[in-house]
Amino acid sequence: MDIYHHLSSDFTAILITLKLAVVTCFFLALIGTPLAYFLAFKSKKTKPLIETIVTLPLVLPPTVIGFYLIIIFSPKTALGKIFIILTGEQLIFSFYGLVLASIIYSLPFWVQPLQASFEKIGRDTIRTSYSLGASPLDTFFNVIIPLCKRGFFTSLIISFAHTLGEFGIVLMVGGGIHGKTKVIAISIYDHVEQLSFGKAHFLAGGMLILSFIILLTLFYFNKRTVVRVK
Amino acid sequence: MSNLSVLLNGKIGNLFLNFKHHFKNDGITILYGPNGSGKTTIISALGGFIDNIETKIIFNGKELHDTGKYPPNKRPFGTMFQNPILFEHLTVEENLDFVIKRNQIKTQNKITITKEYLINYLELNSFLKRSPANLSGGEKLRVVLARTILKQPDYLLLDEPMSDLDIKYKAKLLVFLKDINKKFKIPMLYITHSIEEISQIGDQIVLIKDGKKIDSGRVADIINKSSFGDLTGKFELSSILEGMVVSYDQNLHITNLNLNGQNLVVPGLPGDLNEIVRFRIRSRDILISSSRLDTKITENELQGFISMIEIENNSPFSELVILLKNFKNNGIKQKLRARITTYNLKNMKLSLNDSVFIYVSSVSIDRQAYQSK
Numbered sequence: 001m002d003i004y005h006h007l008s009s010d011f012t013a014i015l016i017t018l019k020l021a022v023v024t025c026f027f028l029a030l031i032g033t034p035l036a037y038f039l040a041f042k043s044k045k046t047k048p049l050i051e052t053i054v055t056l057p058l059v060l061p062p063t064v065i066g067f068y069l070i071i072i073f074s075p076k077t078a079l080g081k082i083f084i085i086l087t088g089e090q091l092i093f094s095f096y097g098l099v100l101a102s103i104i105y106s107l108p109f110w111v112q113p114l115q116a117s118f119e120k121i122g123r124d125t126i127r128t129s130y131s132l133g134a135s136p137l138d139t140f141f142n143v144i145i146p147l148c149k150r151g152f153f154t155s156l157i158i159s160f161a162h163t164l165g166e167f168g169i170v171l172m173v174g175g176g177i178h179g180k181t182k183v184i185a186i187s188i189y190d191h192v193e194q195l196s197f198g199k200a201h202f203l204a205g206g207m208l209i210l211s212f213i214i215l216l217t218l219f220y221f222n223k224r225t226v227v228r229v230k
Numbered sequence: 231m232s233n234l235s236v237l238l239n240g241k242i243g244n245l246f247l248n249f250k251h252h253f254k255n256d257g258i259t260i261l262y263g264p265n266g267s268g269k270t271t272i273i274s275a276l277g278g279f280i281d282n283i284e285t286k287i288i289f290n291g292k293e294l295h296d297t298g299k300y301p302p303n304k305r306p307f308g309t310m311f312q313n314p315i316l317f318e319h320l321t322v323e324e325n326l327d328f329v330i331k332r333n334q335i336k337t338q339n340k341i342t343i344t345k346e347y348l349i350n351y352l353e354l355n356s357f358l359k360r361s362p363a364n365l366s367g368g369e370k371l372r373v374v375l376a377r378t379i380l381k382q383p384d385y386l387l388l389d390e391p392m393s394d395l396d397i398k399y400k401a402k403l404l405v406f407l408k409d410i411n412k413k414f415k416i417p418m419l420y421i422t423h424s425i426e427e428i429s430q431i432g433d434q435i436v437l438i439k440d441g442k443k444i445d446s447g448r449v450a451d452i453i454n455k456s457s458f459g460d461l462t463g464k465f466e467l468s469s470i471l472e473g474m475v476v477s478y479d480q481n482l483h484i485t486n487l488n489l490n491g492q493n494l495v496v497p498g499l500p501g502d503l504n505e506i507v508r509f510r511i512r513s514r515d516i517l518i519s520s521s522r523l524d525t526k527i528t529e530n531e532l533q534g535f536i537s538m539i540e541i542e543n544n545s546p547f548s549e550l551v552i553l554l555k556n557f558k559n560n561g562i563k564q565k566l567r568a569r570i571t572t573y574n575l576k577n578m579k580l581s582l583n584d585s586v587f588i589y590v591s592s593v594s595i596d597r598q599a600y601q602s603k
Contacts, residue, residue: 131277132303132332134328138332139303146319147317
């Protein structure tokens with residue numbers, strides 16, 4: 001009975017983790033894609049600044065980001081207040097707080113491969129498409145997306161895998177509340193703290209196999225892609 | 231008659247562009263100038279890809295510089311960029327269909343150029359289903375040309391389209407462009423560095439240097455002017471002459487041309503009987519003599535008057551402009567530019583208005599440069 005209870009609690013964590021990764025990737029596609037496009041083609045003077053901001057989560061300790069996000073998400077700030085008005089609950093320690101944190105944390109993993117892919121097809125391709133009578137939107141959907149399939153695929157896989165494995169920020173911003181913000185990485189930590197190595201093995205092994213399969217898929221289909229981590 | 235007026239003014243990188251020209255003809259206009267003089271920038275600006283300088287482009291009454299109304303995808307031009315790109319996620323045929331799908335409405339009051347016509351003319355049939363990634367340079371170029379023309383543009387902008395091509399295929403494609411220009415009445419702006427290409431397909435020419443227009447006019451008029459010589463270097467100076475095909479010798483493969491009563495033998499068959507053809511003679515290939523030579527050193531002997539002598543400073547060379555005698559008295563004046571050593575000039579004691587004999591070997595007449603008029 002006890003084992004069954006723990007297993008179901010682990011399954012809840014697995015579900016929350018997967019849901020977090022899916023929702024995060026959805027928003028990354030919406031936010032990160034235009035950002036990558038902007039960095040690849042539009043920005044001139046602002047490019048170094050924006051690139052720096054996007055890349056910061058790669059170099060900062062997760063606790064630093066977590067710390068500032070706790071402050072920004074607190075019910076005392078404008079963002080915190082608006083969230084309470086809209087949903088009736090606090091942003092901090094909520095699932096949506098986790099999503100927001102994950103978007104920021106995984107942003108470089110979405111933007112960088114895609115930006116590189118956009119830069120590879122280059123301005124000339126876009127100009128050619130325009131000169132043939134295709135509008136910018138038409139060009140984006142019928143020229144850029146098909147030509148950058150690999151870039152999108154890489155961004156999706158890497159961002160998804162990265163979101164699955166978050167620990168520091170998720171713990172600080174989400175608090176590891178069972179059934180709400182407790183993800184696999186935190187469950188493993190709890191199991192290890194309680195010396196329940198068997199359960200830790202179950203989750204950790206699962207993560208290892210899943211990550212292995214995801215990356216293998218990526219490199220198998222995407223032989224030419226180099227995953228850049230600055 | 232198509233009417234394109236262009237004004238560009240401003241700084242792009244290191245180039246200060248101050249270009250103004252009124253393109254007013256239905257033929258092929260060459261844009262010629264040294265690297266970095268702004269030729270490609272002009273084509274980019276016409277396409278709507280340059281927005282940080284003062285631009286005024288009026289085409290057949292439409293103010294194209296109004297980028298809100300005429301963004302790049304709504305301009306009536308067909309542009310072939312310097313490094314042409316085929317979409318690699320599509321097959322060759324899908325690349326052609328891409329442009330057809332997006333340009334179906336506006337082709338009402340014009341003769342439509344069909345996909346089949348271009349596929350046959352440019353011999354694309356054998357690789358229609360292939361991916362552009364597996365094409366050779368020449369094949370790729372032909373597909374890009376077909377795709378650009380299938381837009382049914384009101385004006386074609388071609389930025390050094392033949393630069394990567396071997397000579398044999400180049401001649402074919404130049405004839406193709408001339409054909410498209412004549413049959414479908416599409417005027418063209420053509421950037422090239424090759425004097426062969428200029429003399430073969432150019433009707434008008436605009437010379438540009440450091441972002442400014444130096445000179446413009448008919449190719450035949452400009453090509454032997456010193457403004458052109460300044461850009462090419464005098465070594466490449468040449469003249470374009472016109473003559474009528476009077477007979478063709480099938481055994482020897484030579485053609486007799488009539489230049490207002492003077493005969494000139496050229497290699498090959500440049501055109502049909504009674505057709506007027508243009509050809510190019512390099513200034514350095516001409517021999518001048520003040521008296522008639524009694525031995526036949528070349529096939530050709532022409533007669534003319536010296537109308538200009540230009541002795542170059544600090545150089546062994548002199549330039550002569552010779553007005554060819556017109557034995558038909560039909561008023562047509564043809565000028566020939568010759569480049570000889572000043573030593574030779576002094577030896578023969580030549581001076582202005584002297585009558586001279588001109589000797590030019592048929593071998594040095596450029597077969598690539600024939601153009602029927």
